[in-house]
Amino acid sequence: MKSRKNAQSRTLRASALVAVAVAGITVSGCTNEDPTKNADVVKGKKLFVQKCGACHVLGRAGTKGVTGPNLDDAFRIARVERWGDKGIAGVVYGQIGYPGRTTLMPANLVKGQDAKDVAAYVAAVAAVPGKDTGLLAAAVPTPGGGKPAVEQNGVLTIEADPNGQLAYTQTTATATAGPVELRMPNKSGVPHNIEIEGASIATNIVKSGTASAKGTLKPGTFTYFCAVPGHRAGGMVGKLTVK
Numbered sequence: 475m476k477s478r479k480n481a482q483s484r485t486l487r488a489s490a491l492v493a494v495a496v497a498g499i500t501v502s503g504c505t506n507e508d509p510t511k512n513a514d515v516v517k518g519k520k521l522f523v524q525k526c527g528a529c530h531v532l533g534r535a536g537t538k539g540v541t542g543p544n545l546d547d548a549f550r551i552a553r554v555e556r557w558g559d560k561g562i563a564g565v566v567y568g569q570i571g572y573p574g575r576t577t578l579m580p581a582n583l584v585k586g587q588d589a590k591d592v593a594a595y596v597a598a599v600a601a602v603p604g605k606d607t608g609l610l611a612a613a614v615p616t617p618g619g620g621k622p623a624v625e626q627n628g629v630l631t632i633e634a635d636p637n638g639q640l641a642y643t644q645t646t647a648t649a650t651a652g653p654v655e656l657r658m659p660n661k662s663g664v665p666h667n668i669e670i671e672g673a674s675i676a677t678n679i680v681k682s683g684t685a686s687a688k689g690t691l692k693p694g695t696f697t698y699f700c701a702v703p704g705h706r707a708g709g710m711v712g713k714l715t716v717k
């Protein structure tokens with residue numbers, strides 16, 4: 475089957491990545507480092523959600539990005555083959571520094587100890603069933619926890635999740651029919667926009683700052699969503715009621 479084949483080719487590529495990572499370490503003159511040593515996995519989880527989650531599914535991190543491979547699937551065989559957290563962390567760490575020729579995954583999204591923290595977190599949870607507990611569970615708030623957005627003086631503000639998750643803080647909104655300015659503050663560093671389906675109101679895409687667009691609302695129920703590929707499917711949607 476296609477998916478199984480993909481998983482195998484990923485594992486093969488993952489093995490190649492170990493070689494790349496080791497080569498990189500030799501070049502930089504370090505010894506065989508263990509990214510999990512003294513790693514702060516709570517920080518690693520926060521950084522993973524912010525810097526990686528918009529492109530990767532990782533069940534325990536609650537991330538839903540689909541631009542890159544699903545990281546639970548990517549490391550399932552490695553887990554069965556008992557590479558151990560250290561082995562998996564080495565691959566993730568290598569991938570962060572040397573993502574290869576793909577233009578889709580930028581190199582060095584996190585650096586130094588941050589990269590080790592991310593690698594250690596992914597290694598601790600990828601393809602591990604269950605849920606994060608304790609400090610890890612509390613590391614990143616559940617997205618979409620905000621009160622409904624309410625239009626005020628012609629302005630409707632709906633915030634992108636500040637932690638980089640594929641969600642808006644407000645999952646429902648209300649407005650009155652007529653002219654409106656739609657605003658989307660985005661503190662996450664992940665590119666997002668907001669569009670109201672069927673209303674011809676769409677902001678530009680921003681990584682930080684506030685995106686805004688003007689238009690006119692008619693009464694009805696509408697869906698608002700992020701048009702960056704994969705983000706709507708990942709959960710970046712909400713319902714707007716116009717009266």
Ligand code: HEC
Pocket residue numbers: 484485487488522525526527528529530541542543545548565566569570574576578579580583584592593596
């Ligand atoms: C802009 C999207 C994007 C971001 C952000 C991103 N990745 Fe990726 N990642 C990809 C893509 C696409 C691939 C597949 C590369 C390829 O085709 O070879 C990938 C591959 C990987 C792989 C290899 C998986 C496998 O199947 O071999 C790992 C591990 C990984 N990424 C980890 C991370 C980590 C950790 C971060 C955050 C520091 C991150 N990625 C951020 C897009 C992204």
